[in-house]
Amino acid sequence: xxxxxxxxxxxxxxxxxxxxxxxxxxxxxxxxxxxxxxxxxxxxxxxxxxxxxxxxxxxxxxxxxxxxxxxxxxxxxxxxxxxxxxxxxxxxxxxxxxxxxxxxxxxxxxxxxxxxxxxxxxxxxxxxxxxxxxxxxxxxxxxxxxxxxxxxxxxxxxxxxxxxxxxxxxxxxxxxxxxxxxxxxxxxxxxxxxxxxxxxxxxxxxxxxxxxxxxxxxxxxxxxxxxxxxxxxxxxxxxxxxxxxxxxxxxxxxxxxxxxxxxxxxxxxxxxxxxxxxxxxx
Amino acid sequence: xxxxxxxxxxxxxxxxxxxxxxxxxxxxxxxxxxxxxxxxxxxxxxxxxxxxxxxxxxxxxxxxxxxxxxxxxxxxxxxxxxxxxxxxxxxxxxxxxxx
Numbered sequence: 001x002x003x004x005x006x007x008x009x010x011x012x013x014x015x016x017x018x019x020x021x022x023x024x025x026x027x028x029x030x031x032x033x034x035x036x037x038x039x040x041x042x043x044x045x046x047x048x049x050x051x052x053x054x055x056x057x058x059x060x061x062x063x064x065x066x067x068x069x070x071x072x073x074x075x076x077x078x079x080x081x082x083x084x085x086x087x088x089x090x091x092x093x094x095x096x097x098x099x100x101x102x103x104x105x106x107x108x109x110x111x112x113x114x115x116x117x118x119x120x121x122x123x124x125x126x127x128x129x130x131x132x133x134x135x136x137x138x139x140x141x142x143x144x145x146x147x148x149x150x151x152x153x154x155x156x157x158x159x160x161x162x163x164x165x166x167x168x169x170x171x172x173x174x175x176x177x178x179x180x181x182x183x184x185x186x187x188x189x190x191x192x193x194x195x196x197x198x199x200x201x202x203x204x205x206x207x208x209x210x211x212x213x214x215x216x217x218x219x220x221x222x223x224x225x226x227x228x229x230x231x232x233x234x235x236x237x238x239x240x241x242x243x244x245x246x247x248x249x250x251x252x253x254x255x256x257x258x259x260x261x262x263x264x265x266x267x268x269x270x271x272x273x274x275x276x277x278x279x280x281x282x
Numbered sequence: 283x284x285x286x287x288x289x290x291x292x293x294x295x296x297x298x299x300x301x302x303x304x305x306x307x308x309x310x311x312x313x314x315x316x317x318x319x320x321x322x323x324x325x326x327x328x329x330x331x332x333x334x335x336x337x338x339x340x341x342x343x344x345x346x347x348x349x350x351x352x353x354x355x356x357x358x359x360x361x362x363x364x365x366x367x368x369x370x371x372x373x374x375x376x377x378x379x380x381x
Contacts, residue, residue: 173346177345178343180296
């Protein structure tokens with residue numbers, strides 16, 4: 001993948017607002033953001049209710065995903081353009097999720113909702129109506145999803161990229177700073193993980209930095225481009241943003257997102273944890 | 283807006299004694315700015331979190347103890363930086379004025 005076929009600009013979206021084969025989908029951490037105004041024609045996915053199993057800690061299964069997209073009026077051959085707030089944090093998660101279930105043509109709106117708003121582009125309260133479809137998903141593509149055992153096995157052998165803020169990496173905070181900090185799991189990071197906060201990949205307006213700048217950021221942090229990579233954060237959303245950068249923008253092979261992330265790893269019995277700003281030893 | 287009370291959004295259900303809260307409101311003149319983005323930068327200037335303001339211009343972070351910077355972005359305004367000190371068990375109130 002490259003920037004040209006995984007990202008679109010706000011201008012491009014404005015020019016395609018009335019194209020029925022292009023489906024705009026807003027996915028926000030703040031699930032009420034859509035209701036305060038959204039891009040014309042955009043539908044909403046709620047990451048807490050639509051994309052997560054409501055009993056187990058896991059994603060909705062293939063059949064549920066098919067039912068979801070069918071009910072929203074998304075077809076297999078539609079171009080899905082995702083956008084959201086906070087540098088596309090949750091939109092990037094949805095992008096990874098759509099790829100997990102094999103949707104062919106997915107793109108991110110560069111800069112997401114924030115850039116759209118900062119540009120003073122139009123938002124609407126009008127709800128779109130789309131005919132229901134018969135969507136068929138693929139089996140989950142585990143070449144882009146890491147689980148805990150392979151993450152533990154990757155210590156000292158693969159690139160582990162911890163994309164949380166430096167204070168979360170060091171164990172000084174247990175959650176992003178806009179969320180309450182009371183958590184059950186231990187603080188710290190996986191030994192040998194490099195700390196490259198996900199937000200380093202974005203400019204202030206939420207757009208992605210250039211490929212050269214991005215490559216330099218990960219090189220400086222010690223990422224070995226000849227090795228496979230697992231990215232993680234707290235619950236797997238911010239690391240989807242980094243997965244997007246490494247896999248879709250920079251074209252790196254074998255990049256996985258560990259969606260169990262720190263809330264799983266930091267609660268495991270018997271695994272090594274490093275506190276402080278240093279990577280630690282395998 | 284729901285939860286918009288004087289001094290910031292409701293802290294119901296949050297154990298403030300264990301948190302270092304930074305919160306406040308973004309204003310243009312005396313008007314709240316409901317479409318701004320407030321970023322929390324750590325002591326090295328590294329991005330830590332970002333929230334959109336509520337309809338009443340309010341925002342809140344649960345930071346660690348120490349010095350932070352709030353950077354506010356809004357349509358048709360230059361970014362505004364405000365230094366703030368957070369302390370566990372207290373609420374740091376910040377008003378951000380856009381020009």
